[in-house]
Amino acid sequence: MSMQSLLTPKRTKGRWVSLDNFLYLICLYATILIGFGLIYIILDLNGHIVLIDETNYAGINFLDRLATGFYFSAVTLFSLGYGDIIPVGLGRMIAIVEALIGYVIPTAFVARVVFNIDSNKTNMN
Numbered sequence: 001m002s003m004q005s006l007l008t009p010k011r012t013k014g015r016w017v018s019l020d021n022f023l024y025l026i027c028l029y030a031t032i033l034i035g036f037g038l039i040y041i042i043l044d045l046n047g048h049i050v051l052i053d054e055t056n057y058a059g060i061n062f063l064d065r066l067a068t069g070f071y072f073s074a075v076t077l078f079s080l081g082y083g084d085i086i087p088v089g090l091g092r093m094i095a096i097v098e099a100l101i102g103y104v105i106p107t108a109f110v111a112r113v114v115f116n117i118d119s120n121k122t123n124m125n
Contacts, residue, residue: 032098
């Protein structure tokens with residue numbers, strides 16, 4: 001599965017919007033969310049401070065750090081955040097890229113559906 005298949009025109013079972021496309025979109029978001037969450041965690045484990053929240057991050061165990069990374073990734077991907085966790089340093093640039101991807105995916109999906117419907121109507125005439 002890749003971003004290319006999201007942008008490639010293809011009808012699924014005669015319909016433009018289908019359960020298959022919806023599940024594909026969910027899998028795409030989950031992959032991006034997990035990928036960026038792991039980037040935050042890997043940088044944190046290598047000593048780079050990329051996220052700051054209200055807790056003392058040094059005393060938190062690995063599972064709590066993992067949960068914080070995935071939570072921040074999800075909030076950044078689907079919105080611009082709540083403000084409870086703040087990216088710093090390199091984390092700011094990573095968060096910008098993730099937010100941009102989070103805004104482009106639904107736009108590309110809707111554009112693909114709209115342009116395919118329009119081209120289908122033109123071909124029928």
